[in-house]
Amino acid sequence: MENLLNEGVKSVEIENRVLKRAKGKLKRIRREYEENMEAISKENELIPFGQPNIIGRRDIYKDIKRKYAKSIKLIKAEEKQERRIAMLETVDEFKKENELLKDVHVVGKSEYASIGAKTSVSNLDYFKEKLIDLEKQNEEAKAFNKTKPARKKKTYGAEITKLKKKIAYLESMKEKDETKVLSEKTQALIDSGAVTQWQKKPIYYFVKGLKKVALEIDEKGNFFMSPSYPAYSTSDEQVVKELLSE
Incomplete structure (x- = not known):
């Protein structure tokens, strides 16, 4: 349970950092847009009003056109970042x-x-609470429907069965992880960083x-290739083979 709480705290910290970085990027985009528009304004002031391009000479509006194109890109980038x-x-x-x-x-993305x-061990408490709520709603609906109303309430039998299976699957995975035995070789591979445990589904080591x-x-307590996430290419199979034979 302590591991799950720690993972929850880490998850929140990561999300806070992601949001902070996203807002920082938006500020940079807006600042770059303002600087670009100021540069356009200054360049416009250097060109006499109505000055035409002279055939055979450099396009006097070339730099301004390039900066206007950049402004359009920055506007689109700003809108995209705002949606994110x-x-x-x-x-x-x-x-x-x-x-x-x-x-x-x-x-x-908006x-x-x-x-x-997600079907994650970290969400077990959430799914269990949801199951309690669904079962309560289901019983209330069934009781109401027994009164033979003109319009029956929806029952949740199928959803409850599906949710129970999900909870059983995650609990089994959690128990398997908590009661696992590790061989010296397996522990050494984990410690070396050659594999990384998936916290959402901890029986898997990528x-x-x-x-x-x-x-x-x-x-x-020994590693074996996961049938759920196997190596498909010859090169990947070779890497895993060498890893398991070390």
């Missing part, structure tokens, strides 16, 4: 309203992004330098 900040603030607000929620997945809970290739630990 709005999305990050929406996620932050969503988490504050759901205190037990530690890990979220976000679909979209304040209208769709936010949901191999450093490879994309989505993970190992799991067997009953004897």
Whole structure:
């Protein structure tokens, strides 16, 4: 439980840093835009009003045109960054309203992004509380429907079954991680940084330098290739083979 709390604290700290960096980037974009517009204004003052380009000579408006093009890019960058900040603030607000929620997945890049809970060990308490609430709503709906109303209330049997399976899956994963035994070789690989434990699903250890290739630990405490995140390429297979044979 202490590990989960620590992960939750780390997650909040990371999110705060991300939002702070995003706001800092927006300030830099706006400052660069203002400086660019000032430069355009100064260059315009150096060119006589209505001065035409002379054929065969350098385009006297070339630098100004380039700076105007840059301004358009900066305006678009500003709008994009504003949407990102709005999305990050929406996620932050969503988490504050759901205190037990530690890990979220976000679909979209603006304040209208769709936010949901990740299937993560860190979210176990959130899912358990959600299950209690769903079961309560389900019982109330069933009791109401027994009165034979003109319009029945929705029941949540399917959602409850699905949520129970998710909780059981995460609890099994959490227990497996907490009761695991590590061989000296496995411990040495972890300590060396060759593999990194996935905190959201702690039975998986991703191999450093490879994309989505993970190992799991067997009953004897030894690593083996995860069937969920196997190596597909020959080169990745060779890296894992050498790692396990060390």
